[in-house]
Amino acid sequence: MARRRPLAAVILAAGQGTRMKSERPKVAFEVCGWPMVRHVVEAVRGLRPERVVVVVGYGREMVERALAGIPGITFAVQKQQKGTADAVKAGLSGLKGFDGTVVVLSGDVPLVRTETLRTLVQRHHRGRSAASLLSVVLDDAGAYGRVLRDAKGNFVGVREAKDCSDEERAVREINSGLYAFDSDELRSALRAVRSNNAQGEYYVTDVPQILLRRGKRVLAVDCGTEDEVLGVNNLSELAEAGTRLRWRRLEELMAAGVEIQDPATTFVAMGSQIGRGTRILPCTVIEPDVVVGEDCEVGPFTHLRPGTVMKNRAEVGNFVETKKAVIGERTKAKHLTYLGDTEIGAGTNVGCGTITANYDGKNKHRTTIGNDVHIGSGTVLVAPVRVGDGATTGAGAVVTAGRDVAPGDVVVGVPARSLGKQKHAAVKATRKGGKR
Numbered sequence: 001m002a003r004r005r006p007l008a009a010v011i012l013a014a015g016q017g018t019r020m021k022s023e024r025p026k027v028a029f030e031v032c033g034w035p036m037v038r039h040v041v042e043a044v045r046g047l048r049p050e051r052v053v054v055v056v057g058y059g060r061e062m063v064e065r066a067l068a069g070i071p072g073i074t075f076a077v078q079k080q081q082k083g084t085a086d087a088v089k090a091g092l093s094g095l096k097g098f099d100g101t102v103v104v105l106s107g108d109v110p111l112v113r114t115e116t117l118r119t120l121v122q123r124h125h126r127g128r129s130a131a132s133l134l135s136v137v138l139d140d141a142g143a144y145g146r147v148l149r150d151a152k153g154n155f156v157g158v159r160e161a162k163d164c165s166d167e168e169r170a171v172r173e174i175n176s177g178l179y180a181f182d183s184d185e186l187r188s189a190l191r192a193v194r195s196n197n198a199q200g201e202y203y204v205t206d207v208p209q210i211l212l213r214r215g216k217r218v219l220a221v222d223c224g225t226e227d228e229v230l231g232v233n234n235l236s237e238l239a240e241a242g243t244r245l246r247w248r249r250l251e252e253l254m255a256a257g258v259e260i261q262d263p264a265t266t267f268v269a270m271g272s273q274i275g276r277g278t279r280i281l282p283c284t285v286i287e288p289d290v291v292v293g294e295d296c297e298v299g300p301f302t303h304l305r306p307g308t309v310m311k312n313r314a315e316v317g318n319f320v321e322t323k324k325a326v327i328g329e330r331t332k333a334k335h336l337t338y339l340g341d342t343e344i345g346a347g348t349n350v351g352c353g354t355i356t357a358n359y360d361g362k363n364k365h366r367t368t369i370g371n372d373v374h375i376g377s378g379t380v381l382v383a384p385v386r387v388g389d390g391a392t393t394g395a396g397a398v399v400t401a402g403r404d405v406a407p408g409d410v411v412v413g414v415p416a417r418s419l420g421k422q423k424h425a426a427v428k429a430t431r432k433g434g435k436r
Contacts, residue, residue, distance in 0.1 A: 005125060006100030008183070009044040010091030013037045013107030014057030014078040019234040025059030027107040028066045029238055032245040033269025033288040035066035036232060039110035039245070041073065042270075044103065046114030047121065053094035054107070055087045083201030085193040092187060101125070102186055104204065105178045110241055111227045111248070112178065119223040124180040130216035131185065131208045133158075134178040136224040144174035144229075145205065147220045155220040157209055173222060175205070176229040185211060245270075261299075272304075275312070293329075311346075328371070340364075341383065345371035351395070353378040360401075370407065 017026025027037035034042075037054070044052055049072075056063045057078040067073055076094040078087045088104055095102065101121060105112065116134070124132035133155075135147045145158045146168050158175045159168050189210045193202045208218045227244045230237065249270065250263045257276035260266050266280055271288030274280070278292055281299030289306035292298060297315040307324030310316065314327045317334035325339040333339060333350035341358040343366065344350070354375050356367040365383035369375065373387055376395040381387065385399055388407030393399060397416040405411050410419040 006098065007047055007049045007103065007121065008051040008095050008098050008100060009047070009049050009053070009103040009105070010088055010095070011037065011040055011044065011052065011054045011105060011107050012084060012087045012091070013063055014055050014087050014090075015081060015108075016058040017108070017233065020238075021235070023059075025063055026232065028059065028062045029232070031110045031232070031238065031242045032249060033271060034110075035063075036110040036238075036241070037063060037066060037107035038070070039270070040105060040107050040112060041067060041070060043112045043114045043117060044105070045070075045072065047103070047117055049103070050100070051095060051098065053091045055091045057081060057087075083195065083199070084204040085190055085202035085206065088186070088204050089190050089202075092183075092190075095183070098183055100183055102181045102183050103179070104181065104186075106231065108232045109176075109178070109229065110232065111230055111245055112224075113228060116224050116228055117178070120178065120221050121180050123219060123221045123223070127219050128217060129180075129219045130182050130211045131189075132180045132219040132221050133208060134176040134224050134229075135173050135220040135222045136176050136226060136229050137173050137222060138226055139172070141169075141172050141174050146171040147173040147175055149173075149220070155208075155212075155218050157212065158205060173220070174229070175220075176224055177205075177231075178224075178229075179204070179207075181207070185216060189214075266299075281317075342367045342369065344369040345373070345389065347371055348373040348375070350375045351377035351379060355380045357382045365401070 013027045015026060020026050028035045031039060052073050053076050054073055055076050055078050064075060074094050076090045078090040103117060120132060120134050143161045145160045146164055148157045148159055150156050189207045192210050193206045195202050212218050230241055232238050232241050246267060249268055250260055250266060253268060253274055254260055258274050259279045262282035265282045266284050268286045269288045272286050272290040274292045275294035277295040279297045283301045284299035286304045287306050290304045290308045292310045293312040295313045296310050301319050302316050303321045305323040308322045309326045311329045313330045315332045320333050320337045323340040325342040328344050328346040330346055331344050331348045335352035337350055337354045339356050341364050342356045348369055357380055358364050367381050367383045368386045370387060370389035372390050374392040376393045376397060378396040379393045380398045382401045385401055386404040388405055390408045391405045392410045394412030397412050398414040399405060399411060399416045408421045411417060412419060
């Protein structure tokens with residue numbers, strides 16, 4: 001069995017993206033809950049590379065923030081925007097001493113899949129190629145560069161659309177701009193790239209041609225799909241990429257046993273986890289860093305924000321918003337409720353219109369609600385505050401900061417005052433077995 005060659009990746013993320021009409025760098029725009037460059041990084045990380053170098057330039061700080069906390073990434077700076085070959089050369093500065101295969105791809109192709117990149121690398125190795133480019137066959141090749149092959153099907157070059165003959169323009173196989181290179185061959189070829197073009201820039205697309213002229217083997221690997229080469233250059237293409245990725249995400253969840261009643265109105269971001277048997281009802285938004293357990297119910301019109309954890313069989317419903325909230329097993333919050341910086345135990349019912357008032361104008365504070373608690377409709381819990389196991393708040397109660405509700409106690413009024421634990425048994429008896 002052949003030894004696996006070391007693998008590294010260079011991701012080009014230095015451009016501004018002027019057609020986005022924004023001061024924000026293009027690759028920092030979000031697609032399905034993640035900055036688009038993160039999608040590319042995660043696809044590459046699926047290959048388990050030894051090193052990943054992200055080339056930054058315009059808006060460097062924003063791009064680095066977008067990738068903060070992701071392990072195994074280093075950054076290289078392209079000081080001037082002098083073309084893609086110059087950007088790759090900057091990226092190689094972060095791969096000093098590396099000998100192996102280098103995958104090169106752009107940070108603005110958020111739909112690229114790990115599986116496709118793996119196929120490209122495997123074919124590159126099997127073919128003992130100096131360079132391999134990912135190609136895709138499109139119904140309409142449009143303005144993409146055409147992949148040219150000889151009568152035996154061997155790759156002979158890439159022709160830009162504007163330079164194609166009528167016969168070449170009819171070719172439907174295009175260059176995606178994603179590559180695998182032998183590291184030494186790449187370094188050598190980059191030294192030969194010239195800027196004798198209308199833009200006066202250095203293009204990585206020249207590298208395969210240079211290697212071919214040197215008698216090296218170059219492959220065009222037709223293994224991609226149309227959406228994987230969908231680069232994002234303007235806000236319309238951003239929306240298109242988001243739609244495609246959202247549907248891909250929902251299809252993956254449904255295949256894993258998550259019931260999504262109306263995919264057309266459901267948004268589930270990358271970086272969220274949803275357990276088998278959970279039902280997601282229409283008009284639901286689930287952001288990154290959300291964990292939903294098994295056999296839960298979410299929606300309709302629910303917004304789960306980062307830091308939310310729903311344990312098994314929990315339910316949240318109409319116009320409920322959560323943020324950094326832990327919702328215990330079998331706990332329900334079904335209507336018009338805000339749960340921010342909150343932890344709720346098991347078997348609790350949160351009544352319609354409940355608010356955990358977590359912000360005092362300067363700082364956020366936590367609310368803790370125990371097991372088997374009954375929160376009456378319209379209750380306001382002013383954090384920091386704790387409601388003990390088995391307690392009850394009356395409708396419209398305002399529990400002020402620091403005035404904790406003791407286990408088993410019943411509180412009512414504004415501000416909330418105790419009716420005593422002796423009332424609690426009767427209250428529990430009247431609702432035992434009733435609908436929560």
